[in-house]
Amino acid sequence: xxxxxxxxxxxxxxxxxxxxxxxxxxxEADIHVVGVAGSRSEALELAxxxxxxxxxxxxxxxTARLDGLDTTRDMMVAKGGKxxxxxxxxxxxxDVIVKSFQNGAVNYITKSSYSDIVQAIRDAYHSIPTxxxxxxxxxxxxxxxxxxxxxxxEVYLLKERGMSKPEIAGRLHKSVNTIKTQLRTIKxxxxxxx
Numbered sequence: 001x002x003x004x005x006x007x008x009x010x011x012x013x014x015x016x017x018x019x020x021x022x023x024x025x026x027x028e029a030d031i032h033v034v035g036v037a038g039s040r041s042e043a044l045e046l047a048x049x050x051x052x053x054x055x056x057x058x059x060x061x062x063t064a065r066l067d068g069l070d071t072t073r074d075m076m077v078a079k080g081g082k083x084x085x086x087x088x089x090x091x092x093x094x095d096v097i098v099k100s101f102q103n104g105a106v107n108y109i110t111k112s113s114y115s116d117i118v119q120a121i122r123d124a125y126h127s128i129p130t131x132x133x134x135x136x137x138x139x140x141x142x143x144x145x146x147x148x149x150x151x152x153x154e155v156y157l158l159k160e161r162g163m164s165k166p167e168i169a170g171r172l173h174k175s176v177n178t179i180k181t182q183l184r185t186i187k188x189x190x191x192x193x194x
């Protein structure tokens with residue numbers, strides 16, 4: 001027997017996804033879509049006037065803009081950090097994933113993993129800590145980078161972009177030996193991770 005109905009707000013600009021999400025979620029006995037917003041302004045307005053438990057947030061609410069990230073942050077501020085926002089997007093950019101979590105999202109799912117959305121909503125509602133497989137590589141990378149000093153992080157990211165030691169040294173105005181030492185220190189720190 002279902003006791004709680006999970007109230008969901010969908011923030012998605014694409015009419016196809018609005019309809020598909022609404023129809024599929026409303027077929028679940030324990031989930032009810034209480035609103036659909038197609039823009040940042042609509043989402044913020046609905047956040048002020050409606051009661052909901054979980055938000056499904058698209059990252060690109062306008063062409064070539066990641067305004068879903070700002071909308072997530074602003075909704076979290078407006079609701080005192082008490083929202084459970086799941087990012088639902090076609091983007092799988094690691095920096096965007098990390099920024100989503102920094103702005104308050106509790107999960108991040110790509111639209112190619114559509115079948116996992118219902119369980120993600122239930123987990124978020126019940127405060128079950130989950131991390132969808134779509135977001136694990138970005139979170140792991142961020143955990144690794146958090147072990148590094150700001151200078152080490154800069155060296156690491158330049159090396160990851162394919163720059164050679166002499167190129168990094170030139171860019172950072174350091175000696176090649178200093179860069180070699182820093183890369184060795186970075187390697188030792190990162191090898192300590194599981």
